[in-house]
Amino acid sequence: MLVSILNGFAIGFLLFILAVGLSLVFGMMDVLNLAHGALFLLGAYLGATLAGSWGGFLGALGLAALGGLVAGVLLSLMTEPLRKRSHLDQALLTLGVALIAAELLIIVFGDDPLSAAAPPGLDGSVSVLGAVYPTYRLLIIVIGAVLALAVYLVVDRTRVGALVRATVADREMVATLGIDNRLVKGAVFAVGSVLATVAGVLGGPIYGARPGLDATVLILALVVVVIGGLGSVRGALVGALVIGQIDTVGRVLLPDFASFVLFGALALVLVLRPQGLFGTRAVAR
Amino acid sequence: MTAVESSVVPTEVVRRRGYGRWVAIAVLVVLAAAPLFLAPFATTTLSRVLVFALFAVSLDLLVGVTGLPSLGHAAYFGSGAYAAGWVSIHVTAEAPVPLLVGAGVGALAAALTGWITVRSAGVFFLMLTLAIGELVGQVANTWESVTGGANGLTGIPAVRVAGEPLANAGFTYWYVLLVFVLGFALVWVVARSPFGDALRGIRDNEPRMRALGYSTSLYKYAVFVLAGGVAGVAGSLLVAQQRLVSTADVGFLISSLMLLAVVIGGAGSLWGACLGAALVVVVRDALGPTLDGHGPLVLGVVFVAVVYLLPRGAAGLLRRRS
Numbered sequence: 001m002l003v004s005i006l007n008g009f010a011i012g013f014l015l016f017i018l019a020v021g022l023s024l025v026f027g028m029m030d031v032l033n034l035a036h037g038a039l040f041l042l043g044a045y046l047g048a049t050l051a052g053s054w055g056g057f058l059g060a061l062g063l064a065a066l067g068g069l070v071a072g073v074l075l076s077l078m079t080e081p082l083r084k085r086s087h088l089d090q091a092l093l094t095l096g097v098a099l100i101a102a103e104l105l106i107i108v109f110g111d112d113p114l115s116a117a118a119p120p121g122l123d124g125s126v127s128v129l130g131a132v133y134p135t136y137r138l139l140i141i142v143i144g145a146v147l148a149l150a151v152y153l154v155v156d157r158t159r160v161g162a163l164v165r166a167t168v169a170d171r172e173m174v175a176t177l178g179i180d181n182r183l184v185k186g187a188v189f190a191v192g193s194v195l196a197t198v199a200g201v202l203g204g205p206i207y208g209a210r211p212g213l214d215a216t217v218l219i220l221a222l223v224v225v226v227i228g229g230l231g232s233v234r235g236a237l238v239g240a241l242v243i244g245q246i247d248t249v250g251r252v253l254l255p256d257f258a259s260f261v262l263f264g265a266l267a268l269v270l271v272l273r274p275q276g277l278f279g280t281r282a283v284a285r
Numbered sequence: 286m287t288a289v290e291s292s293v294v295p296t297e298v299v300r301r302r303g304y305g306r307w308v309a310i311a312v313l314v315v316l317a318a319a320p321l322f323l324a325p326f327a328t329t330t331l332s333r334v335l336v337f338a339l340f341a342v343s344l345d346l347l348v349g350v351t352g353l354p355s356l357g358h359a360a361y362f363g364s365g366a367y368a369a370g371w372v373s374i375h376v377t378a379e380a381p382v383p384l385l386v387g388a389g390v391g392a393l394a395a396a397l398t399g400w401i402t403v404r405s406a407g408v409f410f411l412m413l414t415l416a417i418g419e420l421v422g423q424v425a426n427t428w429e430s431v432t433g434g435a436n437g438l439t440g441i442p443a444v445r446v447a448g449e450p451l452a453n454a455g456f457t458y459w460y461v462l463l464v465f466v467l468g469f470a471l472v473w474v475v476a477r478s479p480f481g482d483a484l485r486g487i488r489d490n491e492p493r494m495r496a497l498g499y500s501t502s503l504y505k506y507a508v509f510v511l512a513g514g515v516a517g518v519a520g521s522l523l524v525a526q527q528r529l530v531s532t533a534d535v536g537f538l539i540s541s542l543m544l545l546a547v548v549i550g551g552a553g554s555l556w557g558a559c560l561g562a563a564l565v566v567v568v569r570d571a572l573g574p575t576l577d578g579h580g581p582l583v584l585g586v587v588f589v590a591v592v593y594l595l596p597r598g599a600a601g602l603l604r605r606r607s
Contacts, residue, residue: 032408034415082592087408088354089592092548095541096588103582215537219419222412230409259423266416270401 002131004252005245010137010206012244013144017199018217019224020151020236021192027168027231029185030087031079034094035071037218038101039193042067043200044209045105048114051204057119064197072193076186102214111211116204136205143202147195148237155233164188168231220247223262227269229279238277316462320455329526330570332458334563335465336522341546341562342472342555343515348544349553350476351508352488353403356411356540357418358516360398363425363535365391365517369524370438371431378442378450384464384521391517392510394421399509403502406491415537422535437531444525451525461522468518473555475511484508542569542584549591 022036043064050060082089118136125132155161167174167184175181224243228235250261320328340362347353365387372386402413425432443450451457486494487501495501546565550557
């Protein structure tokens with residue numbers, strides 16, 4: 001049970017790193033980026049191909065971050081002409097990009113599932129409160145917690161963060177103050193995308209890399225955002241930790257029906273708080 | 286009529302009514318006669334087109350008529366297909382039974398999930414339907430004792446009419462065509478009714494409809510359940526046609542392909558949705574084998590191209606809501 005709970009934390013923090021970018025882009029610019037899962041998969045493939053040594057692991061992280069940066073800026077530019085159009089258009093566009101990206105990844109990396117190795121020294125196990133636990137997963141918990149704290153502090157305590165929060169709360173007002181919306185959007189898109197690809201490299205040794213993984217993690221990230229409330233860093237963190245626990249403990253207790261449990265949690269939160277646990281904007285009217 | 290914002294729609298309808306009826310009858314006659322002059326393979330392809338056309342029509346009722354862009358409609362199509370397949374194997378394949386079971390389970394699934402989704406609007410609706418559709422797909426994948434898991438539900442017997450199994454591609458086609466026509470007619474009548482006018486009113490200006498005293502969420506819930514039921518019927522037709530259900534038929538890709546079909550066809554036009562579905566199915570079936578399995582790459586490019594080049598297809602679905 002303790003191992004399941006720890007696994008829940010490892011997956012929860014991974015989900016946070018993945019979902020926070022989705023949540024902020026979504027909350028700020030109303031862009032539903034359906035290519036977000038493909039970014040995770042890019043990181044996972046890079047990790048699976050390169051990792052195995054420390055140099056490879058760090059190299060994969062660097063390459064993934066670079067790829068995420070380019071992809072984020074590109075997506076921001078591509079969705080810009082659609083600003084005045086419907087949400088559906090943005091969703092269809094990013095869906096098209098996701099399909100193209102997933103196929104390109106299959107062409108480059110093949111369609112057999114790959115497994116990623118943890119860097120040397122971290123591939124063993126340690127004893128936690130009497131339970132034997134993989135070192136690498138413990139490291140994910142630590143990295144995730146540090147990144148979560150860092151994102152939270154930047155958004156909550158700095159001027160840049162104040163700008164981001166202000167854009168979430170009232171985009172038009174920020175634009176009126178003379179601040180270029182496109183720049184803020186591009187920056188958040190880029191940071192969110194980098195976090196997604198980095199989450200992919202970190203998550204490689206847990207999830208592996210295979211076709212279809214992009215859709216799976218995209219849905220988990222969406223559920224996190226719905227539960228946490230869009231555009232909220234705290235919401236993304238709480239939502240991710242809750243989903244992490246449900247996904248692992250639920251799988252142990254009710255192996256056949258983990259999806260039902262996930263849906264039940266989603267339904268429960270939406271019935272009690274339609275805007276999500278920490279949502280800032282009304283969802284239903 | 287006062288509820289409808291635009292006065293363009295009615296005049297257009299009046300203008301078209303003159304010859305539209307004859308075109309419809311001619312198309313119907315050609316469709317009915319098709320197996321007599323088509324090769325069996327082409328007949329089977331045409332059956333598939335009709336199955337997905339009915340699916341697209343039910344989705345268009347949500348997307349085009351009501352302005353609810355669902356990205357998870359395959360959940361109800363798939364639920365109906367699995368239910369029809371299961372009942373054909375374990376109970377009976379006698380004609381109306383799989384159909385009614387498919388419709389009932391599709392509507393039930395939509396009723397269970399719809400009360401969450403219709404409370405939201407715009408991009409949140411997109412996201413929730415996507416998540417729910419994917420979760421239903423996962424259930425299909427993991428609930429092996431009922432769905433056959435990753436292998437799919439196999440060994441489904443052919444539909445029986447008055448005790449006789451429909452073994453031949455032509456007879457199956459006529460069965461599919463008959464149900465398609467009935468389903469299309471149902472959606473067409475609903476879209477033309479005062480109820481349909483109210484739905485278009487909700488699409489164009491929901492706050493005004495609410496101010497006029499309509500319970501808009503009740504209307505949206507009703508149309509969501511109805512669309513789920515029609516999608517369930519389409520699912521039972523899929524079972525009649527390919528006698529197999531796999532997780533690919535519930536998945537996200539089908540949902541998005543059908544949304545693409547609706548958008549290409551021009552959302553709100555039921556005929557357009559059928560043509561869009563025909564295009565998508567034919568392109569996928571014809572291009573799939575020749576492209577070495579890289580069909581999704583082409584479809585992705587089509588998605589991007591449609592968004593940039595056919596803005597009128599997608600525009601106006603979701604007027605500004607926030």
